[in-house]
Amino acid sequence: MSTTVRVQAPAGRPAARPGRPYRRRAAPYLLVAPASAFILFFTAFTLIYTVGASFTNWDLSRPQTSFIGWDNYRRALADERVRDSLIKSGFFVTGVVVLSVLFGFLIAVLLNNRFRGRTLIRVIVVVPWVLSEIATGVVARILLNGNGVIASALEQLGIDFDPLSSKSGAMVTLILVETWRSIGLVTVIALAGLQAIPPVIYEAARMDGARSVRTIWNITLPLVRPTLLIAAILLAISNFNLVTIIFAVTDGGPLEATQTSAFYMYKQSFEYYALGYGSTIAVIMSVINVVAIVCFVLAQRERGVRR
Amino acid sequence: MRTRTRRRPDWKLSSALGIVTLVFLAPLLWVLLLALRPQSEALSSSPLPSVLTLENLHRALSRGSLVDLTQNSTILCVAVCLVVVPLSLLAGYAFARFRFKGRNLLLFVFMFSLAVPGLVNLIAIYQFYAVAGLINNPLGLIMVDVAAALPLATWLIRSFVLSIPVDMEEAATIDGCSRLGAAVRILLPLTGPVVAAVLVIVFVTTWQEFIVAQTLMSDPSMGVVSQGLLAMQGEYSTDMTGLAAGAVFISVVPVALFLLLQRRFVDGMTAGAQTG
Numbered sequence: 171m172s173t174t175v176r177v178q179a180p181a182g183r184p185a186a187r188p189g190r191p192y193r194r195r196a197a198p199y200l201l202v203a204p205a206s207a208f209i210l211f212f213t214a215f216t217l218i219y220t221v222g223a224s225f226t227n228w229d230l231s232r233p234q235t236s237f238i239g240w241d242n243y244r245r246a247l248a249d250e251r252v253r254d255s256l257i258k259s260g261f262f263v264t265g266v267v268v269l270s271v272l273f274g275f276l277i278a279v280l281l282n283n284r285f286r287g288r289t290l291i292r293v294i295v296v297v298p299w300v301l302s303e304i305a306t307g308v309v310a311r312i313l314l315n316g317n318g319v320i321a322s323a324l325e326q327l328g329i330d331f332d333p334l335s336s337k338s339g340a341m342v343t344l345i346l347v348e349t350w351r352s353i354g355l356v357t358v359i360a361l362a363g364l365q366a367i368p369p370v371i372y373e374a375a376r377m378d379g380a381r382s383v384r385t386i387w388n389i390t391l392p393l394v395r396p397t398l399l400i401a402a403i404l405l406a407i408s409n410f411n412l413v414t415i416i417f418a419v420t421d422g423g424p425l426e427a428t429q430t431s432a433f434y435m436y437k438q439s440f441e442y443y444a445l446g447y448g449s450t451i452a453v454i455m456s457v458i459n460v461v462a463i464v465c466f467v468l469a470q471r472e473r474g475v476r477r
Numbered sequence: 478m479r480t481r482t483r484r485r486p487d488w489k490l491s492s493a494l495g496i497v498t499l500v501f502l503a504p505l506l507w508v509l510l511l512a513l514r515p516q517s518e519a520l521s522s523s524p525l526p527s528v529l530t531l532e533n534l535h536r537a538l539s540r541g542s543l544v545d546l547t548q549n550s551t552i553l554c555v556a557v558c559l560v561v562v563p564l565s566l567l568a569g570y571a572f573a574r575f576r577f578k579g580r581n582l583l584l585f586v587f588m589f590s591l592a593v594p595g596l597v598n599l600i601a602i603y604q605f606y607a608v609a610g611l612i613n614n615p616l617g618l619i620m621v622d623v624a625a626a627l628p629l630a631t632w633l634i635r636s637f638v639l640s641i642p643v644d645m646e647e648a649a650t651i652d653g654c655s656r657l658g659a660a661v662r663i664l665l666p667l668t669g670p671v672v673a674a675v676l677v678i679v680f681v682t683t684w685q686e687f688i689v690a691q692t693l694m695s696d697p698s699m700g701v702v703s704q705g706l707l708a709m710q711g712e713y714s715t716d717m718t719g720l721a722a723g724a725v726f727i728s729v730v731p732v733a734l735f736l737l738l739q740r741r742f743v744d745g746m747t748a749g750a751q752t753g
Contacts, residue, residue, distance in 0.1 A: 197657070198580070201571035205564040205627050206583060212624035213590035216601035223600060280493055291494060293739050294501045296746075300735040302685045304703035305724040308710050309508045312717045319511075319717075322520045350501075355746060362747040404592070411596045414687045418707060432596055439600050440692055452597040463592045467585075 217456060224453045228446035235446070242450035252451065254426070255434040258341070262430055263409045265345035266352060271402050273349070274356025275394070279386055281357065282364045292361070296354035303351070307418025310347045337427035340420045344428055348415055356401045363397030364390065396472055403466045407459060431455055512722040519717040533722035537709065543723060545698060546705040551730070552615065553701060554683045557622045561630050561679050562672060568627075569634025570660055574643070591628035595621060595689055603692055613696045621689050626679045629749050633678075636748050637671040638664065674745030677738040681731045702727040 224242055228235040246252045281292055298306065312318055316332030324331040333339030367390070375385050413432045416422060422429040422437070429437070435455060439448030511519070512533055514526035538544055571577075572584060595602070602621060603612075611617030641664060649659035687703040694700045697708065706723050713719060735742055 195577075198571040198575035198577040201567040201575075202583060205568035205631055206586075208564070208620070208624040208627055209587060209590050212595070212602065212621060213593060213598060214586060216598035216605075219601035219604070220598060223604075277497055280490065280497065283487075283490060285490065285494075291498055292743070293736070294498060296739070296743065297505065297732065297735070298501065300681050300731050300742075301728050302687075302703050302706075302731065304685075304687055304707050305728050308706055308720055309504070309724050311710070312511070312720055313504070313507070317520075317715075319520055350504075353501075358743050358746050407592050411593070413596060414685075414703070417687070417691075418710065436596065436599075436688070440603075445600050445604070449600050452600060456593070456597050459593050459597065460589075463589055466592060467588070 220449045220452050220456070223446055223449035226446040226449075228444075228449070230443035230445065238446075242447050245447065246450050246454060251426070251429070251434060252431070252454075255429050255431040258428065259410055259430040259432065261341060262345060262348075262428075263406050265342075266348045266409045267402050267405050269345065269349040270352040270356050270405055271398055274353045274401070275360050275391075275398055277353065277357045278360035278364055278394075279390060281361055292357070295357050298351045299354040301351075303414040304418045306347065306351060307415045310343070310419050314343055334420060335424055337424060340424055340428050344416065344419055347419060348409060348412070351415075352405055352409075355405070356398070359397060359401045360394055363394040367393050396469060399469045399472075400466065403462055403469060407462045407466070410458065410462070411455070508721050509725060511718055512725045514718055516716070516718045533718040534726060536716070537719045537723040537726060540713070540719075541705050541709045541723065542698060543702060543705045543709075543726060546700055546702045547727070547730075549615070549700065550684055550686070550702045550727075553619060553622065553686065554680045556615075556619045557626055557683045558676055558679050560619070560623045561626045562675060564623075565627055565630035565634050565675060566665075566668065566672070568631045570638055570664065572631065572635045573638035574646075574660070587628045587631055590624070591632065595625055599689065599692055602689075606693055611693075613694055613699050615699065617693055618686070618690055618701075621693070622683050622686060625689075626683060630675045630679060633671055633675055633745055633748055634668070637668065641667060670741060670744070673738055674741040674748075677734055677742045678745045678749075680734055681742070684731045 225237055225239060226235050227238045227241070277295060281288055281295075311334070313320060314333055315321065316335055321331045333343045371389060371393075372385060375389050380388070410430075411432050412430075413436050416428055416430065416433050420428040422433050431451065432455065435448055435451040438444045438451060507524075510524070510526060513529045513531070514521075514533070515528060515530050516533065518526055572580065606612050606614075606617050609617075611620075645663050646656070646659040649663055650656055654662065685703065686701050687707075690701045691704055694704070697704070706720075706727055709723055710720055
């Protein structure tokens with residue numbers, strides 16, 4: 171390697187210092203090439219391929235595939251199941267994001283106090299995030315099933331308990347299970363945001379006579395709002411594309427009550443093998459993902475400006 | 478006026494923390510006890526089993542393929558870690574220390590793929606793999622999971638390198654070291670903590686692999702642990718204690734790894750959310 175290539179300033183700072191012109195070299199490209207090859211192939215290239223496939227009638231049960239223009243998109247617009255699945259995704263994502271961010275933030279506020287065992291509780295809150303989703307889902311089903319432990323305990327009291335057999339109950343169950351998993355992520359992210367707030371601000375508020383609840387609402391929340399927003403968008407994207415937990419807890423049922431867009435896309439593609447139509451739903455989902463990612467980038471920028 | 482001193486025990490704080498601990502810990506303890514309970518006591522309302530037994534675990538392991546699948550999952554996770562760590566070190570270093578044409582665009586693509594999970598790309602991957610003969614090939618699954626893990630790993634390394642002042646590397650290059658030589662001698666020895674964070678996060682998330690494996694590994698013996706447990710749920714849905722034992726069994730590795738490296742894991746999660 172040549173020693174004349176100067177060491178660059180870290181990204182984000184202005185470019186090279188005057189007098190030492192920047193030289194383009196192959197080195198950075200070689201360094202990023204292997205990782206970029208993986209990522210470009212498995213996201214960018216596959217995305218282009220999926221867009222192409224969405225204009226075909228590709229179906230594994232059909233011998234020939236042909237180009238059918240916008241037909242799949244017309245079909246998707248008229249497909250009640252697509253509309254329903256988007257609404258269900260909306261419910262699911264909103265439920266998980268609102269509950270996770272709310273409770274994740276409150277727990278972070280609690281953990282921001284100094285007390286013995288703080289690390290232990292933080293670890294306990296994150297454990298659900300570490301468990302395999304399928305394991306969590308299988309256990310949730312054992313626990314909440316109509317002939318499970320809670321149901322048989324409540325039966326003795328004469329109460330009927332079978333949330334997974336009712337449409338709204340199944341959705342609420344899914345939301346709660348996924349919230350239980352996700353709270354830890356929000357807590358950890360929010361805690362980092364909270365610890366960046368200088369204690370002076372709280373002292374000033376206390377001197378002004380602010381009560382602790384009002385301090386949380388008027389001082390803490392606005393200061394960590396950008397951090398929470400980022401956590402919310404991350405959770406929204408991952409839950410919009412989530413199928414795993416649904417497989418284990420409800421399998422889309424009962425009566426398609428928990429068939430989100432992600433689940434419907436998977437079903438069209440890999441149960442009915444309508445890969446062309448599945449691609450169309452995937453493209454529609456990708457558009458929604460991209461909108462969310464643009465929000466994510468904007469939220470990052472906003473946070474950067476505020477700091 | 479009420480003053481809140483932090484040293485005095487605060488009953489409000491304590492009770493709130495008690496509830497939090499209960500909500501998160503109770504289901505875990507419950508499933509652990511269910512896994513160790515005799516099958517006849519599956520629906521018993523008493524929280525503690527009369528005896529502790531390993532017969533559920535024995536049953537879960539003998540009838541399913543969880544042991545073989547654990548081996549598959551372990552190989553998958555180790556292989557993904559082995560590929561992701563060097564690749565993300567190279568790329569993260571380049572993103573942090575070089576300015577080059579297309580860097581920001583490439584960074585955006587990395588961020589984009591960090592956010593977009595594999596599901597929407599699964600049809601295309603399935604088709605490529607069908608053509609390339611990579612269906613039911615462990616290598617195929619490893620590659621998808623490498624691609625899934627790389628963005629976050631690269632972000633973490635990049636943030637770490639950015640946090641290290643460039644001066645020492647500059648001094649080393651002045652002393653006649655090549656630029657990459659300076660990186661290897663000065664930067665690399667400092668990367669221990671961030672590499673540990675990458676390792677634990679990549680291992681734990683890859684262990685959760687389900688949907689890609691479900692699609693690409695149709696041969697039940699080639700799959701991963703999640704598939705094994707779900708198949709067991711389909712077949713033996715009434716055997717609650719056996720399923721609980723299976724769930725506990727497949728969770729031991731990631732939970733142990735997390736508890737061992739929780740500090741690094743949490744740091745990585747925090748840094749991962751603060752990309753940009």
